[in-house]
Amino acid sequence: MIDINPRAQQHSDIRQAIREICRAFDSTYWQSIEEKAGYPEKFVETLTQAGWLSVLIPETYGGGGASLTEASVILEEINRAGANSGACHAQMYIMGTLLRHGSDVQKQKYLPPIAAGNLRLQSFAVTEPTTGTDTTKTKTFAEKRGNRYIVNGQKVWISRVQHSDLMLLLARTTPIEQVTKKTEGLSVFLVDLRQNAGKGLTVRPIKNMVNHETNELFFDDFEIPADNLIGEEGKGFRYILDGMNAERILIAAECIGDGYWFIDKARHYATQRVVFDRPIGQNQGIQFPIARAYANIRAADLMRYEAAQLFEAHQPCGAEANMVKLLAADASWEAANVCLQTHGGYGFAVEYDVERKFRETRLYQVAPISTNLILSYIAEHVLGLPRSF
Numbered sequence: 001m002i003d004i005n006p007r008a009q010q011h012s013d014i015r016q017a018i019r020e021i022c023r024a025f026d027s028t029y030w031q032s033i034e035e036k037a038g039y040p041e042k043f044v045e046t047l048t049q050a051g052w053l054s055v056l057i058p059e060t061y062g063g064g065g066a067s068l069t070e071a072s073v074i075l076e077e078i079n080r081a082g083a084n085s086g087a088c089h090a091q092m093y094i095m096g097t098l099l100r101h102g103s104d105v106q107k108q109k110y111l112p113p114i115a116a117g118n119l120r121l122q123s124f125a126v127t128e129p130t131t132g133t134d135t136t137k138t139k140t141f142a143e144k145r146g147n148r149y150i151v152n153g154q155k156v157w158i159s160r161v162q163h164s165d166l167m168l169l170l171a172r173t174t175p176i177e178q179v180t181k182k183t184e185g186l187s188v189f190l191v192d193l194r195q196n197a198g199k200g201l202t203v204r205p206i207k208n209m210v211n212h213e214t215n216e217l218f219f220d221d222f223e224i225p226a227d228n229l230i231g232e233e234g235k236g237f238r239y240i241l242d243g244m245n246a247e248r249i250l251i252a253a254e255c256i257g258d259g260y261w262f263i264d265k266a267r268h269y270a271t272q273r274v275v276f277d278r279p280i281g282q283n284q285g286i287q288f289p290i291a292r293a294y295a296n297i298r299a300a301d302l303m304r305y306e307a308a309q310l311f312e313a314h315q316p317c318g319a320e321a322n323m324v325k326l327l328a329a330d331a332s333w334e335a336a337n338v339c340l341q342t343h344g345g346y347g348f349a350v351e352y353d354v355e356r357k358f359r360e361t362r363l364y365q366v367a368p369i370s371t372n373l374i375l376s377y378i379a380e381h382v383l384g385l386p387r388s389f
Helices: 012-023 027-035 041-049 068-080 090-101 104-116 236-272 284-312 318-348 354-365 371-382
Strands: 121-125 141-145 148-159 166-172 186-192 201-205 214-225
Touching (some): 012 068, 068 090, 090 104, 090 121, 090 166, 090 236, 121 148, 141 166, 148 166, 166 236, 186 236, 236 284, 236 354, 284 318
Parallel strands (some): 121 166
Antiparallel strands (some): 141 148, 148 214, 201 214
C-alpha cells in the first residue's frame, strides 16, 4: 500500500513500533468496544507497559525523555492506524504540569511509578458547567484548613476519571473579588483518586456521541493534603496555560493521523468501487474532494512540525500551537466528510469504521478548545484586532 505521508520515513522506528501494536487491535476490537460502550483497557495497558505514554518523562525518572515532536508522532500513528488515542492521550501532556511545577518530592514520588506503568495520570479537572473555557471564573473553591484543603464545587466533561489513579484539579483558593487580576488566586492540586472514592467526591458518567469516558464531578467537603498542592498557591492559572501549547500540538497530531486514515480509506474505496462500469475514483467529483482534503492535511502536518520545534526550543509558540490545532481539526473534519461521502451509504455501516472515526474527529472542532476561540486568539494576539469577548 502507498504511504501517503511523505514524512513516514522520519521517526520510522517509532512509527513502526506503534503500527505493530495497533495491528493487534484491529477493526474488530474497536467495534466490540463501541458495541458495549466500553473502555479500551487492553489497548491502553499495552501502550502503557511498552512505555509509549510516558515518553515525555525524563529518563532520570524512568521515562523515555522524548521530544514533543516524537510524542506527536506516537499519537498521530495511533489515530492513523484507525485506533483512538483519546482514551489515553492526556497522560502525554498532563504530566507536564507536575514535571515543570511540582516539587522534587512530588516528582520523585509520582513520576517513576507513572513511567513504570504502575500509576495512571490521565485526568484533568478544569471545566465547569457555568464557566466553560472562561477559566478565571472557576467557582470550585479549595479552602486551606491546617495541613489540608477542603474542596467544594463541580466540574464537567472530566475524562478518564474512572480509569485513572491520579487527577489534576484546578480550584480557586482566593475569591475572585479579592485578587488584583482575575487570573490570580487559582491553584492546581494532585488528587489521588484511589484513596478518595466516596469521600466527598461523586463521579457521574455522561453518555455522549463519542464513546469517550467522561464525567461530571461533585466535590462536597473533599479533602486534599496540603502537600498535594502543585507549585505556589494562587499561581495555578499560569501553570495551566504553560501546558496548553503542548496539548494543542499533540491534539493536532491526532487530527492529522485521523486525516491520513480518512484519505487513505476514501482513496482505497474510490479505486475499488465500480459503478457504471468504472471506478468511482475516476470521476472528478469524487477525486477532487479527496485531493483537496489531502492537501489540507499536508499543510496542517507541516505546521505541526514548526509548532513542535518552537516548543522544543523554548521559543514563543502560542500562535503556532493554536493555528495548528485549528488547521488540523478543520482538515481532519473535511477529510471525514469526504470519506463518508465517498462511501455513500456504506459510510454509515459500522463495519467500515468510517462512522466511528467520523464521530471521533468531530470532537476536535470543540475540544480541548473550540475553533472559534482559536480564531479569537489569532485575531487579538497575532493580528492586533480588538478583543471580541
